[in-house]
Amino acid sequence: MQIVKLPKQNLDKFIKSLSKFGQIYAPIKKDANTSLFSKIEDSSQIDLGYNRTLLPPKKYLLPPIDSMFRFSAEAGYEEVEHGVDEKSILFGVHSCDIHGLRILDLVFSGRYVDNHYFTGRKNTSIIGLSCIPDDMCFCRSMGTDFVENGFDLFLSDIDQSYLVRIATSLGDDMVRASQSLFKEVGKEEIEKHKKKSNEMQKHFKTDIELYNLPEIMDLEYESKTWEEIGEKCLSCGSCSMVCPTCYCYDVFDELSLDGKTGERKTRWDSCLFEDYALVAGGTNFRSERSARVKNRYFHKHRGFVAQYGKPSCVGCGRCIQSCPAKINVVEVITKIRSDAYV
Template identity: 35%
Template sequence: MNNIEFFRYLPGGGPSRTASGLTRLINTLLKEYRVYGTIKKDGFPAYAEITDAKELELFSTPTHLSAKQFLFPPKETLLRYDIRHHLHEAVIESGKQAIVGLHPCDIHAIALMDEVWAYGKPDANYLSRRENTLIVGADCMPDEYCFCQSIGTMNVTDGFDIFLHQIKKGFLVRTASKKGEEIIAWLKLREAKPAEVKELEARERLREASFKARLEADHKDLPGIYAESNDSPVWERIGSICTGCGSCNTVCPTCYCFDIKDEVEPNLSEGERVRVWDGCTLEDFAKVAGGHNFRKTRAERLRHRFNRKFRYLTDKFGMLFCVGCGRCSRACLVKINITEVTNELIRESNKRRA
């Protein structure tokens, strides 16, 4: 934890939430933004629209789907047309939104998404949505799948507007943008007391000591290890149990592959061209119209997905594209575990060097 950080105290939490600082913060956001925050849904943490501060619940473990859904929606319109009237126009839709409850891994994931969508020909749809988005982070505690500590994404110093650290009697608040500072200044919070900062530091030490999932190599070595693992038997083994369901792609905060398709109204004149999430582990992902599939086995498709996270995009953007959230491992129906797979490759690599 960085001691130079400036923390302010936001009272609240507990049963007296109506009067709490968190309620005041959410109410302030609601005036200006459509607010999405974490709630419990079917027993699991999930994002939903928050219209009342009472609905928000902050969780120590990740949501099932990440916050990418608000910046890169599962389905969005790219083009609208009416052929009878010879009209067609590209659609760029966005509204002011605040997302509350992102953990450091997810804030890192959004920073990665910002890079890819701005790269080359920029994607106006994503960027305009991003421009309109306020990010309120919240701290976390690892479960058995979290491995951000091994990836270097455990902490954030930017990429958010406001960040909330839970302490016993409320939150310590950091800001990292002008907008975030404006909102917090408006709440007129007092500076954190040394005892409160100490409590936070103790919590951070506990967090650091709580990781069960770890990678057995420095994260800087991962692109190299993946580069030499193309022929590893690991791919065939996990390919033989993978069902090709695409869950890992869906829940991943940095998977951004998409399909584009047309949807026509019953009048056959009006329609939309929409973008929907796609997944490189799905069977048809690399199949061309003539029938040739350029990655026809599940082993090849999994190898592709893992390489995208640890190597391909890293070569291009200089950053790992796995943020260590563990969502893919949690969601996998056949328990393919990203840390275990990576550790196997690390061990194979160590053996080659021994």
């Protein structure tokens, strides 16, 4: 992988030159405590030091509400314009969120390939950005604090400059389009990068032990801990809504008042919602909150591992930050592990 250096004073010019490659979306500050991915026009809008955005960048590839098609009695089915054919750039994506997109790629390329998702994915380039973990980040435990692929360029902060890893030919084109902004990397920059990487490790305050976790989950299927967490859970679904790897959605029809036309849409769903496992006839397979909480943890740390060989959690900490009941995935996993070793 080729590595070059981008002095920070050249970032603005580089962002301007990137606009030739598509509409840029990057993290911006909404208020003192909230950052979110948004359309940007110049680099001054970008919140380069953000921890985590409210919603992950998956919102551009799997929108919270999306249209599938329109229908009417006269015209039958009509396609809708989604904009997925337009080129876009997600700038400033952290390593954990790039891993989150890789997990969605796995899911949507499975038995039933989601062409709609992959059209958007193909037209979206990713420019990663290094970060400093806070006390809710546990990406190191999940092996997602570093990323080797799934991006076009990756910028690592080395104080006055960024080290830029070029991972694809598109990334190479982006650098070549403004070649004069980039410099060669020397020994000094490599040393700085190593120092910054070591410093980053010192910021981690939170770790979880993944060793034999799927087996522990099986052994603790009947643990009282699930009931205790179920007692606290409000079934609000926030943890799913903010999660970069949750992909469940519901399908519903929106009809015009005269009932002659309508639109079929998708909407993010959550396995924590009371009616998630409600089926025709009124049976609800997970009517208890404890069963729904347990299902979420089993899916991410047991079922997904069995199917894809890794958990569907990237340790971003968003669910910890957003849970109004203060349910913390790290504490839950630690408690389940301790239940198994009493």
